[in-house]
Amino acid sequence: MKKEKLKELYEFKIKEFNNHNFLYFEKNNPKISDAEFDLLKKEILDLEKKYKFLKSENSPSKTLGFKPSKIFKKFAHSVPMLSLGNAFSKDDLINFEKKIKNYLNQNNNYEIEYSAEPKIDGISASLIYKNGKFVRGLSRGDGKEGEDITENLKTINDIPSIVSSNDFPKEIDIRGEVFIQNNDFKKIQNKFANPRNAASGSLRQKDPKDTKKIPLKFIAYTYGYEDGMNIRYQSEFLKKLKSWGFKINPLNKTISGVENLMSNYYSIEKKRNELNFDIDGIVYKINSFDVQKRLGNVSNAPRWAVAHKFSANSGISKIIDIDIQVGRTGALTPVAKISPINIGGVVVSNATLHNEDEIKRKDVRKGDTVRVERAGDVIPHIISVDLNKRDKQSKKFIFPTKCPSCGSKTIKELNAITKKEDAVRRCSSEGFDCEKVSIEKIKHFVSKEAFNIDGFGKKIVEKFWYLKMIKLPQDIFKLNFSKIEHLDGWGKQSANKLKYSIEQRKSISFDKFIYSLGIRHIGLENAKLISKYLKTANNFISLSKNKNFSELLNIDGIGETQINSIKNFFLNDTNLQVIIELNKILKIKDSLKINKDGPLANKTFMLTGKLDGISRAEAKSLIEQNSGTIISNVSKKLDYLIIGEKPTKRKVETAKDLKIKILNQKEWFKILNKTG
Secondary structure: OOHHHHHHHHHHHHHHHHHHHHHHHOOOOOOOOHHHHHHHHHHHHHHHHHOOOOOOOOOOOOOOOOOOOOOOOEEEOOOOOOOOEEEOOHHHHHHHHHHHHHHOOOOOOOOOEEEEEEEEOOEEEEEEEEOOEEEEEEEOOOOOEEEEOHHHHOOOOOOOOEOOOOOOOOEEEEEEEEEEOHHHHOOOOOOOOOHHHHHHHHHOOOOHHHHHOOOEEEEEEEEEEEEOOOOOEHHHHHHHHHHOOOOOOOOOEEEEOHHHHHHHHHHHHHHHHHOOOOEEEEEEEEOEHHHHHHHOEOOOOEOOEEEEEOOOOEEEEEEEEEEEEEOOOOEEEEEEEEEEEEEOOEEEEEEEOOOHHHHHHHOOOOOOEEEEEOOOOOOOEEEEEOHHHOOOOOOOOOOOOEOOOOOOEEEOOEOOOOOOEOOOOEEOOOOOOOHHHHHHHHHHHOOOOOOOOOOOOHHHHHHHHHOOOOOOHHHHHHOOHHHHOOOOOOOHHHHHHHHHHHHHOOEEEHHHHHHHOOOOOOOHHHHHHHHHHHOOHHHHHHHHHHOOHHHHHHOOOOOHHHHHHHHHHHHOHHHHHHHHHHHHHOEEEOOOOOOOOOOOOOOEEEEEOEOOOOOHHHHHHHHHHOOOEEOOOOOOOOOEEEEOEOOOHHHHHHHHHOOOEEEEHHHHHHHOOOOO
8 A cells, every 4th residue: 555545544543543432531422332433543553553654643653542531620640540551462462571571670580460350341439638638639631631520429338538558558549440230230221321320420520419320339459649648569559459448350360371361351241241330351460569660661551461351242253144043932033143253252243133123123134244242241232233334136035925944924913012023023833833933932941940851952852853853842752762762862871860860740739831832922920820720731621612711801910912812722632742741751840739828928029040950930939838928129129138059149139239238059048948
């Protein structure tokens, strides 16, 4: 590329970068993701590195943050608030460590100890204390001077107004991040685009009373200027911060070696979606303050620290094909087969398109370049289409009017309440007549909340189906295990293990039996209501003979939608035969009489983590049998959170914040007068 063209490209990228910088820092309204912003910055720095003649005072290598707003008074930082260099891979960390060793004139055997601190995605703030009193608070601004937001910062409970510890420095500039927890953000998400915007917008209100309305938090992690502090290590400083009354990140660690840094990185990235605050990477700082001073800074970043960024929650890919999947209830779900991309540390090759209406609304087509998002445990989905990259020959996607599995007509049902068509198109065949529906029904039948057959997973269902070993649920209890032990990947021991698991599940509660049938609109809670009312499986089967479906209207919580589903289910001969056959094979336990005065009466429970020797479903049943109530969210309505192995940290932390009683398995069993 010619010199003039390179200069033109370079200046265009800088202009684009500074525009996005303005939107991010000044307007709190970013138009691109953090990952795209980081990539743009990297492209500019790479151009400067490769072509020495490319220089600009507006380059991100020369500037920090953005100029302070005119709304607030400006004050110079005693020590500049520098930005951090970014690392995106293991190779970047190896190069970072290599540069440090070269600068210090050390060989490869020299071990560097790091303080590894998860990077909260919030707003940087500087807190100045004199003689233990908080006297001024500044925003980052452009790194050299910041906005005086003292009064707004004083509304944050995590920031001590006075620190009375004897070892607190005479004067110190404590730095950290202002942020909002995810559970708090949910209450105000209609006002802000994301938690970071909520924190930034709230912190820069003209009236501190408006800031006080938002539950902002503060985590401290470093200092700028200090007078009278005798601490040699970052890890020691973090402990001091805690003893002085400041909150610090609970995931901070001291680590040596790139391999160990990577191991910690992957571990925290997996936990990322369980945290109650957003993090976008891990900051690695040389732990020794003496070594930090020796290394010093480059123009706008310290040599002794780097931010290891997480993979983005979204990415750009291309649709290879659009596949239609048929679910247990006959619902047709379009799935985009995309060129594999790494999103949040997970390789994604499929993304849901939800339904026919969604495809029409976004005008998604085969061959389109699209943005794919994966947030938390949510299935990856298509956010938008880049119309500028669409092939002129592309054609609209036509949703099938016939089931791709059995050829039956596909229909959209009319909602009796709204009088509008359902968004989901379904296969019109009933019961087990459609192959794909039948496979999904059997997967549901053996699932954890239903029969919970250990070792009988989805892939085994599919394999046995295509080998014609199962076609209907009752076939599971008639399997030829002599044949199974000779299949690829099987043997006598694994076949016997499966046989034992199936035998163990020949006895099942009435409500689980109803749920296992996969009747549309009959979830576990509805199945419990029906089982309590009908008492026995024979009474359930008799519904088809007596045609007295309207009797179910007497059940509080069961309406016409559920009754029509049950009626349609029984009108299908195959479904009826399945129930009759299963009733012959199984021991279906009559509905248990609930003990209204049990030890758990009027108490609410929630489970998290794996319990020892008892399944989640059995534990829930035990709670209900003893008058307890199961709820699905950690809220003020919850009395007890029962935790097993590897509980969800966010649930535990929220329970602690709400002062909810947390029980381990033994403590819970004691309440039930059992031994754990």
